[in-house]
Amino acid sequence: MKRRTVFKALASALSVGILAAGMASASAQTKVGFVYVGPIGDHGWTYRHDQGRLAIEKEFGDKVKTTFVESVKEGPDSERVIRQLAASGHDLIFTTSFGFMNPTIKVAKRFPNVKFEHATGYKQDKNVATYSGRFYEGRYIAGVIAGKTSKTNKIGYVASFPIPEVVRGINAFLLGARSVNPAMSISVVWVNSWYDPGKEGDAAKALIDQGADIITQHTDSPAPLQVAENRGVKGFGQASDMEHFAPKAQLSAIIDDWNPYYVERTRAVIDGTWKSQDVWYGLKEGMVQMAPYKNMPADVAKLAKETEEAIRSGKLHPFAGPIKDQSGKVVVEAGKVADAGMLLGMNFYVEGVEGSLPK
Amino acid sequence: MVRLESRGDVSRAWSLLSPVVAIVLTLISGVVIFSAMGKDPGLALYTYFVQPLTTAFGVTELLVKATPLVLIGIGLSIGFRANVWNIGAEGQFTIGAIVGGGIAIAFHDSDNFLLLPVVMIGGILGGMAWGAVPAFLKTRFNANEILTSLMLTYVAVLLLSYLVHGPWRDPDGYNFPESRLFPAAAMMPVLWEDSRLHLGAALAVLAVVGGWVILSRAVIGFQLRVVGQAPAAAKHAGFSQNKLIWFSLLLGGGLAGLAGVAEVAGTIGQLLPSISPGYGFTAIIVAFLGRLHPVGVLLAGLIMALSYIGGEVAQIEIGLPAAVTGLFQGILLFFLLGCDVLTHYRIRFGAPGRARGS
Numbered sequence: 001m002k003r004r005t006v007f008k009a010l011a012s013a014l015s016v017g018i019l020a021a022g023m024a025s026a027s028a029q030t031k032v033g034f035v036y037v038g039p040i041g042d043h044g045w046t047y048r049h050d051q052g053r054l055a056i057e058k059e060f061g062d063k064v065k066t067t068f069v070e071s072v073k074e075g076p077d078s079e080r081v082i083r084q085l086a087a088s089g090h091d092l093i094f095t096t097s098f099g100f101m102n103p104t105i106k107v108a109k110r111f112p113n114v115k116f117e118h119a120t121g122y123k124q125d126k127n128v129a130t131y132s133g134r135f136y137e138g139r140y141i142a143g144v145i146a147g148k149t150s151k152t153n154k155i156g157y158v159a160s161f162p163i164p165e166v167v168r169g170i171n172a173f174l175l176g177a178r179s180v181n182p183a184m185s186i187s188v189v190w191v192n193s194w195y196d197p198g199k200e201g202d203a204a205k206a207l208i209d210q211g212a213d214i215i216t217q218h219t220d221s222p223a224p225l226q227v228a229e230n231r232g233v234k235g236f237g238q239a240s241d242m243e244h245f246a247p248k249a250q251l252s253a254i255i256d257d258w259n260p261y262y263v264e265r266t267r268a269v270i271d272g273t274w275k276s277q278d279v280w281y282g283l284k285e286g287m288v289q290m291a292p293y294k295n296m297p298a299d300v301a302k303l304a305k306e307t308e309e310a311i312r313s314g315k316l317h318p319f320a321g322p323i324k325d326q327s328g329k330v331v332v333e334a335g336k337v338a339d340a341g342m343l344l345g346m347n348f349y350v351e352g353v354e355g356s357l358p359k
Numbered sequence: 360m361v362r363l364e365s366r367g368d369v370s371r372a373w374s375l376l377s378p379v380v381a382i383v384l385t386l387i388s389g390v391v392i393f394s395a396m397g398k399d400p401g402l403a404l405y406t407y408f409v410q411p412l413t414t415a416f417g418v419t420e421l422l423v424k425a426t427p428l429v430l431i432g433i434g435l436s437i438g439f440r441a442n443v444w445n446i447g448a449e450g451q452f453t454i455g456a457i458v459g460g461g462i463a464i465a466f467h468d469s470d471n472f473l474l475l476p477v478v479m480i481g482g483i484l485g486g487m488a489w490g491a492v493p494a495f496l497k498t499r500f501n502a503n504e505i506l507t508s509l510m511l512t513y514v515a516v517l518l519l520s521y522l523v524h525g526p527w528r529d530p531d532g533y534n535f536p537e538s539r540l541f542p543a544a545a546m547m548p549v550l551w552e553d554s555r556l557h558l559g560a561a562l563a564v565l566a567v568v569g570g571w572v573i574l575s576r577a578v579i580g581f582q583l584r585v586v587g588q589a590p591a592a593a594k595h596a597g598f599s600q601n602k603l604i605w606f607s608l609l610l611g612g613g614l615a616g617l618a619g620v621a622e623v624a625g626t627i628g629q630l631l632p633s634i635s636p637g638y639g640f641t642a643i644i645v646a647f648l649g650r651l652h653p654v655g656v657l658l659a660g661l662i663m664a665l666s667y668i669g670g671e672v673a674q675i676e677i678g679l680p681a682a683v684t685g686l687f688q689g690i691l692l693f694f695l696l697g698c699d700v701l702t703h704y705r706i707r708f709g710a711p712g713r714a715r716g717s
């Protein structure tokens with residue numbers, strides 16, 4: 001009994017403290033927190049999110065204070081970290097990995113006045129918005145380049161987890177490649193991690209040994225591209241421009257640019273106009289960008305630029321029919337494009353991907 | 360020339376004090392590191408080691424984090440006493456979560472109050488079954504349990520990955536590799552309002568008490584200690600080595616399985632491709648840091664949990680990099696092992712013969 005009262009007193013003293021801290025920060029500074037799945041030095045996914053955080057600091061200066069927690073495991077730890085940020089007076093919290101979805105939703109229910117932004121998820125709430133990039137647009141362009149430059153007609157794809165986001169990228173890449181060279185095929189190696197340079201590099205080596213002369217990846221480190229550089233084949237940067245890791249091998253890179261979105265959402269919180277939403281921005285909005293087209297003949301670079309422009313203007317949709325799945329069944333008819341439901345829940349390989357999708 | 364010379368009789372006081380000395384040395388190293396990083400060392404140490412304990416949230420989270428470490432650590436420490444080296448607690452943890460979680464998923468529309476007990480017993484039995492495999496291989500074929508239990512860990516983790524990517528995937532989850540959420544009836548009750556402190560923490564305390572009773576009051580505990588300290592005497596006394604191997608691995612597996620099911624039914628509430636940030640391996644450190652004594656394991660589990668949580672708080676409050684957490688854990692182990700060596704040995708300089716003569 002006695003212990004309970006002590007605890008209660010402690011808890012109430014704390015909540016007063018937190019309230020006071022919250023009020024103080026609301027009047028002076030807006031606090032923005034970030035939860036990262038990898039280290040900020042991964043040179044890929046997390047690095048780009050951290051660039052977005054720095055963009056907020058640059059834009060708002062003293063009006064905003066930003067915090068981040070890196071290398072947070074997707075599991076019970078993430079809920080604690082998110083809650084700690086919410087409880088320590090943060091007004092806006094970005095959780096930047098799919099696995100943070102349910103923890104974000106859970107914490108958001110307890111902190112109705114804190115705004116949450118979850119990247120790549122599908123669950124929203126009054127104070128939880130979701131956002132992601134249409135990276136498949138960039139993959140399609142990369143595929144076109146691969147189709148024009150490959151001599152073995154074989155693409156090696158280092159993939160993380162067989163979730164729709166990743167499967168969509170594989171399919172978009174091959175559709176792009178086959179649009180210029182119908183003989184192209186893709187081999188996929190799953191490394192079951194977002195960030196594991198050792199495994200990523202080994203997977204790239206195995207794929208090159210199997211005859212792939214284009215390496216691309218949906219993991220967060222530059223390791224596969226470095227292997228491509230060492231083995232004299234070509235590849236693509238992922239999430240950020242990785243040219244300095246592979247000056248001879250990088251054909252281009254799909255760059256995630258979160259900066260404008262993060263600045264815009266922070267401004268909305270400062271102005272009190274923040275609302276929950278679900279955005280999926282692509283080349284048109286600038287959330288997806290392409291690094292300079294290099295290490296390829298001029299006509300290929302020109303074609304890549306044209307493809308990029310066509311997607312940006314809406315003339316070309318990477319998932320325009322006819323699209324056949326591995327069994328040869330038509331899943332998107334000629335003249336139509338894949339609908340949002342199919343894109344978001346994609347769980348089939350298109351014709352030309354080797355092996356079967358892990359189920 | 361530098362060499363180590365056995366002290367012969369090991370001081371009991373020093374062997375108990377050595378973890379304390381190691382912790383103090385770790386803190387001193389912390390001051391040096393933080394100063395070198397240009398941070399106020401006092402503030403940094405306070406943020407890291409004290410601030411998490413100043414809030415109810417921090418304290419409950421500390422207990423949540425320590426729960427699996429203590430549960431697994433107790434089981435392992437009892438086995439280690441008898442030189443049964445169960446390195447595969449991570450796998451037993453995972454199987455416990457799979458079996459318990461599988462029951463919760465199978466009865467996802469049930470609100471029967473018996474569901475939770477069944478889920479928990481399922482988890483324990485799952486962990487025991489995974490511990491039974493190395494026990495069988497050891498007693499029947501004399502296969503090294505270090506290897507077999509470790510390799511079974513990878514089997515368990517891949518099995519979990521297969522299940523959440525395949526048959527147990529949430530049918531409403533857009534094919535993302537997660538199971539559906541467990542029903543409320545399968546979730547452990549929360550012990551402290553508005554926190555994540557769940558029944559598992561109370562079970563961990565019970566395990567500490569149980570571990571102490573087994574080691575100091577039960578016949579099997581006596582046998583375990585004798586086998587570990589004096590195998591020849593144990594053989595002479597007719598203690599069954601096989602019985603002790605089975606006991607150690609079933610107990611260790613069962614407690615790891617309980618920790619696994621407590622993690623999914625206490626905090627996560629669903630099965631994910633990865634449910635443990637290496638608790639099964641960290642618990643090995645916890646067992647040794649705690650001197651293989653139940654109370655020591657409890658304290659070591661709390662210290663280890665604090666090192667994780669303090670690392671997060673230090674990132675949020677003063678912008679320390681995440682690597683500091685690993686650094687602190689590494690320094691702590693280094694000093695602990697160093698202190699242990701110095702407890703058992705003294706350092707002698709010079710060649711062996713001369714040193715003795717002088």
